[in-house]
Amino acid sequence: MTDRNDKRADAAIAWLLRLxxxxxxxWVEFTAWLEADPRHRIAYEEVEQMDLVLDKLxxxxxxxTQRDYEVWSANGLTRxxxxxxxxxxxxxxxxxxxxxxxxxxxxEVQTAAGERRTxxxxxxxxxxxxxxxxLLLDRRTARLAMIAEGEAYFRIARDAAHPxxxxxxxxxxxxxxxxFNLIRSxxxxxxxxxxxxxSLDLPGRSxxxxxxxxxxxxxxxxxxxxxxxxxxxxxxxxxLVYSSASYTRxxxxxxxxxxxxxxxxxxxADRRFSGVIMxxxxxxxxxxxxxxxxxVEARRSGEEWVLTSSRAPL
Amino acid sequence: MAQSMTDGDMNSGLVAVFLENRPSLLRFLHAxxxxxxxxxxxxxxxxxxxxxxxxxxxxxxxYLYRIxxxxxxxxxxxxxxxxxxxxxxxxxxxxxxxxxxxxCGERTVLAREELDLINARLLELGERTYRxxxxxxxxxSPQSDIAAEFGISLSAVxxxxxxxxxxxxxxxxxxxxx
Numbered sequence: 001m002t003d004r005n006d007k008r009a010d011a012a013i014a015w016l017l018r019l020x021x022x023x024x025x026x027w028v029e030f031t032a033w034l035e036a037d038p039r040h041r042i043a044y045e046e047v048e049q050m051d052l053v054l055d056k057l058x059x060x061x062x063x064x065t066q067r068d069y070e071v072w073s074a075n076g077l078t079r080x081x082x083x084x085x086x087x088x089x090x091x092x093x094x095x096x097x098x099x100x101x102x103x104x105x106x107x108e109v110q111t112a113a114g115e116r117r118t119x120x121x122x123x124x125x126x127x128x129x130x131x132x133x134x135l136l137l138d139r140r141t142a143r144l145a146m147i148a149e150g151e152a153y154f155r156i157a158r159d160a161a162h163p164x165x166x167x168x169x170x171x172x173x174x175x176x177x178x179x180f181n182l183i184r185s186x187x188x189x190x191x192x193x194x195x196x197x198x199s200l201d202l203p204g205r206s207x208x209x210x211x212x213x214x215x216x217x218x219x220x221x222x223x224x225x226x227x228x229x230x231x232x233x234x235x236x237x238x239x240l241v242y243s244s245a246s247y248t249r250x251x252x253x254x255x256x257x258x259x260x261x262x263x264x265x266x267x268x269a270d271r272r273f274s275g276v277i278m279x280x281x282x283x284x285x286x287x288x289x290x291x292x293x294x295x296v297e298a299r300r301s302g303e304e305w306v307l308t309s310s311r312a313p314l
Numbered sequence: 315m316a317q318s319m320t321d322g323d324m325n326s327g328l329v330a331v332f333l334e335n336r337p338s339l340l341r342f343l344h345a346x347x348x349x350x351x352x353x354x355x356x357x358x359x360x361x362x363x364x365x366x367x368x369x370x371x372x373x374x375x376x377y378l379y380r381i382x383x384x385x386x387x388x389x390x391x392x393x394x395x396x397x398x399x400x401x402x403x404x405x406x407x408x409x410x411x412x413x414x415x416x417x418c419g420e421r422t423v424l425a426r427e428e429l430d431l432i433n434a435r436l437l438e439l440g441e442r443t444y445r446x447x448x449x450x451x452x453x454x455s456p457q458s459d460i461a462a463e464f465g466i467s468l469s470a471v472x473x474x475x476x477x478x479x480x481x482x483x484x485x486x487x488x489x490x491x492x
Contacts, residue, residue: 013479017472019383021456024375028338034345041347047479048387050486056429057452106489108427134430146488148430167488169431170438187437220440 114259153233194232
């Protein structure tokens with residue numbers, strides 16, 4: 001993609017934004033911009049097409065929350081929706097909607113929380129999906145995948161001529177033939193390499209991760225560190241290994257691994273934990289055994305269990 | 315001199331604005347690539363406007379341009395669908411097999427997947443960008459209101475929106491890459 005192509009795309013976006021509540025002058029200037037170069041029209045049409053899909057975005061159904069949010073859906077109807085920023089899935093799909101981005105080659109593989117699935121690709125690569133994970137694969141090539149959400153352990157067949165690319169949004173991973181684990185959740189990405197090396201592109205930082213190295217991208221900050229190889233992908237043995245991880249993250253991991261919805265309450269969300277958590281298969285055991293390890297209590301709230309400070313003894 | 319306006323008056327006002335701006339609107343339709351259909355589309359706008367369907371319009375000229383823009387969009391979409399139908403169902407003699415179109419069920423899954431990807435991508439841009447995007451694109455708030463709500467400048471709001479839209483455009487390109 002050339003720079004000029006990029007500039008045209010950015011200009012087209014600027015026009016789309018400006019015209020949303022645009023003045024008559026804006027429209028006249030827009031006409032002149034379109035006339036200046038046929039590629040301007042093409043750039044604008046692309047942006048306009050992209051924008052059409054966004055019409056299908058609506059706010060989610062009411063849930064137990066923190067904030068009151070008055071919402072106009074795409075149809076202009078008012079809905080009082082209660083939304084917490086902390087809940088990751090804040091934009092819900094309208095299931096009746098049909099994609100207007102033509103993509104016939106891609107197919108989806110997904111798991112429910114607590115479920116596991118292994119996908120074998122045509123080139124011999126294997127991808128083990130943890131729970132609550134969505135992966136998009138390409139019918140035409142085994143060398144391309146996208147992870148929308150969740151965690152997977154990748155064992156990629158070696159092919160020096162055709163690098164494998166994993167699109168994880170902010171993070172783009174390229175490998176020749178390697179084993180690594182990746183989590184994409186709540187705007188954060190965690191990658192760890194257990195075999196071989198990967199090339200990792202993150203905003204503002206491109207890096208090569210070798211065996212035993214991991215990288216974490218959260219809130220615009222990228223941290224690279226060493227990780228014990230045995231710990232990488234240990235979720236497959238129901239072992240979660242942490243080094244100063246936040247309780248928000250641990251709650252998300254436990255939810256994904258067990259199918260029990262767990263959330264860290266405000267008072268414990270920023271606490272840190274280092275150690276190993278074994279995830280019991282039985283959900284009752286999980287709710288009984290794991291919170292004390294973390295020095296918290298689990299209290300039921302609707303469909304969720306909330307981790308919160310232990311009640312002081314009377 | 316105070317005048318009370320009836321619906322008919324308001325309608326004729328809009329019609330007058332349309333007639334005054336007819337040449338500019340035609341020029342715009344051509345610039346949008348309507349080609350030979352430009353005159354027909356202009357006629358469609360005339361029909362909409364003279365039927366008097368809309369209530370009072372605060373900004374008549376932008377309103378007319380918006381109608382024109384949507385007409386071109388609809389026409390392009392119909393054209394693309396027609397081409398896709400020909401491609402999906404047409405079998406060239408001895409030609410290569412056509413990749414089958416997704417079924418209704420598959421398309422629903424793809425649609426949901428797509429929106430999940432959009433959501434995930436927006437989340438990665440940070441809380442402020444995400445919320446500003448939602449206010450603008452889902453709630454329909456004008457940028458000036460958003461600037462006031464967040465206590466930032468209008469150009470700061472524009473930057474957030476530009477960033478969000480750019481990220482989604484890049485996502486769309488990656489999804490469609492051949």
